[in-house]
Amino acid sequence: MSDADADGPTETVGEVRADGGSSDDSGGAFGSAIERGEDVPLLTGSGEYTDDISLRGTTHLAIRRSEHAHARIEGVDTSDAEAIDGVIAVFTGEDVVESGVPNTIPTAWDLPGLVQPQYRMLATDKVRHEGTAVAAVVAETRHAAHDAIEHVSVEYEPLEHVTDPVEAVERDVPPVHEEAEDNVAFDFELGDADATDEAFADADRVASVDLRQPRIIPNAMEPRAALADWEEATGKLRLWMTSQNPHLHRMLLSAGTLGLPENKIQVIAPEVGGGFGSKIYHYPDEAVTAWCSMQLGRPVKWQATRSESYLTDCHGRDHVTTGEIALDDDGTIRGVRVETHAGLGAQLSQFGTATPSYLYATVLSGQYTIPAIHCRVVGAFTNTTPVDAYRGAGRAEGIYVIERLVDVGARELEMDPAELRRRNLVQPDEFPYESAAALVYDSGEYERAMDLALEHVDYDALRERQRELRDEGRYLGIGIGNFIESAGLSPSGLAGDLGAQAGGWESSIVRFDSTGSVTVLAGTADQGQGHRTTYAQVAAEELGVSVDDVTVVEGDTDRIPQGMGTYGSRSASVGGGSIARGAREVREKARRIAAHQLEASVDDIEFDEGEFHVAGAPDRSLHIQTIAHEAYLGHDLPEGMDPGLEETNFYDPENFTYPFGTHVAVVEVEPETGEIEIERYVAVDDCGEIINPMIVEGQVHGGIAQGIGAALYEGAAYDDEGHLRTRRMDEYAVPHATQLPDFETDNTVTPSPHNPIGVKGVGESATIAATPTVVSAVADALEPFGVEHLDMPITPESVWRATEGDR
């Protein structure tokens, strides 16, 4: 992906620091741990999530879902359901087809040779996974709607199913889609196969690992929901929904699904209760809600139950991988070879193709100089819930593979795993660094962050203690996770070259009003990240006003004309970058007004903490908020200047940003019971410049929790019938407060040279880091038992089984 960086860095921001604190020494808004402006409504119960909103005459939608993993639909009888008191209408897939709307749930990322089967709002021919939407009931009350779906009678002819991505392509099973007889949606390759073969032939040693990365169910605390209101008179649809990207939802609903122009759709994301990827996607359910409102001319609300979330929210991961690493005896990594079967589920979700291909294979170089890399990914249809990006998306899976490989490589060489890592780190003077996996890393000080993390745990002393404890029959494990993340999705042209069907830019409007207060309209959409606070800090810093003077508005496509949304750790870097650039344009217009009114040349006007003054004459000054007033009065503006003080900005990043860091976990494993106790967890993250250290730390905490969850507790499973076994919160282990330790966090600060504010982003970093770190720690603890690797989730049972041979 060198194209994106062909012009080189445009701006260098600051220098590397390892102070872990404020990244702005001037004491301004940027870099302060200020409290969040969004908290009070959420603390008092007045914040409005989608289900909290009701319109006059709101009706309720319930969706009948298939109980079969794979079956042909022979017939749907709705008459009993229609007879239920309070039922307004029952719709089937045929009804949607007959309505004449485009009726497709489009994918947003193409790949060479990709098989793209039909994906409709309600199934008509076959159901391809348990939970497929088959019929929709709209009733006066939620109870009546849920009662009635039980009375929709669907006749099925069950078919043989497959849930495992390897079996799907290797076993002779009926295809999920007729278009893909072998269940292969794509066969993707990245890197240089010949060079990699050569590196392996020449290397002193080869180590390998077979691993599975199980399905993760995102489990945002708020299940998905939608409230649609079709206004027949104007032909306009208003749709409140749990969206991470309302503009993307507007676009996908418009073009492929409902056949409405974008300007007749208003998507509103009110408070959104977590996402972690699951609320990026254009699902059938929200589209059906909108379609039902269009049929009935009444507001329709759909609120998923938690069971529906488990069955229909896109799952994450589902990789089966063989990885190999070629090494010289001195610890030089010569090459990495990876083959993965990635389960895509029964349908191609929006980014379901990008996640296991480009977002995965491109990070396989990790923090290391690896001359030869080759990766093949077979994307397989299975009779399961569609798989798409979950926090860390692709990068998490890739870093997991390279970090496991480095660990097994260290074991092969009998070298300390920290030392093997150190010998291969990309050095600071090698940036921009073009990896053999086709990325150009922007900046990094990998060894500095790793040293800091190892210092926090006093690594050498810890290894000594580990030896002593082993002599006493106690098993301490030290896990190290070095990571990079390709964040800040994404340079549009590059993304387009790779198959994206949408841009990667972000848009914002920065607007002064005549009283001197500022409104920032941002195209991203918060689900807990605190944008209203951090964006206000960015704008306040650029404009020299107080954070309290800035109001941030997100999540409404009628108020914010354009945007791409919040995913891929992009909001701080791409959204924040857009706001900073827009604010600078506003400031420059204000400077021209100041020069005019102070009767000085523009070049002589200096700007300091909101005040424009003439160089050398500090008493001749005007505050930017006064100029805002003047800009709207329009009485005395420079010749030819239009009134008003606002700018619309589109920011298309020139490259990804590359957050990085090192996490260290110290665990004690009790082989007799298989219990794993996390004694310490240290995270050193470098996310570039830090807008708000409190919020960065919060993102790291939450990310670690999800990474530990994947490593030790979570994981979806299907039974022999193709039914999801983990379909309730008492069957799927979202970590509780008692299952997690306190985390110790620190930062180094290596600004991104190409981002307008030097930030790299931090949304997914800690999840990417924590999973391999914890698995590494457990494997390290079990070294005396000859255990090199255990698949996730590492449960007491799996530990016990892995060690029982020695008893």
Place this chain on the structure above:
Amino acid sequence: MSEHSISVTVNGTQHELTVEPRTLLVSALRDELGYTGANVGCETGRCGACTVRENGETIKSCTRLAVQADGAEIETVEGLADDGDLSALQERFQEHHGLQCGYCTPGMLMSADTFLRENDDPSREEIREAIEGNLCRCTGYQNIVDAIEATADQLGEQR
């Protein structure tokens, strides 16, 4: 379906309403009475987003029928602040960044508030046990524990 008339007091205000026998307390609070602070996250009593207090005890209002609450005193997150002034616990949640998306927060606050009435000098381990029935997917819990601990310290100083 038959309907029942019940009377519940919510945050000191008495309400008369008619519910189906199967109506959950959380639905009555949210849909009938407009107390939308308590959230529904799982409908199985696991996540705790719907936690409220009934006659002084925390309950998960998705596992309680509205008719069971006939005559009860219910307290919800909307009652924690006093005339717009946040309670000490709410303030500490903001100060320690004990919430991100906020969906679990009403339930978390009700569990923590009740716990602090019973244990005014808790250890961090006791705090973690006290909120074990409230799931949070955003924060990793540490800042929530910090906020509850800081509230206990503050209340201790005031005694």
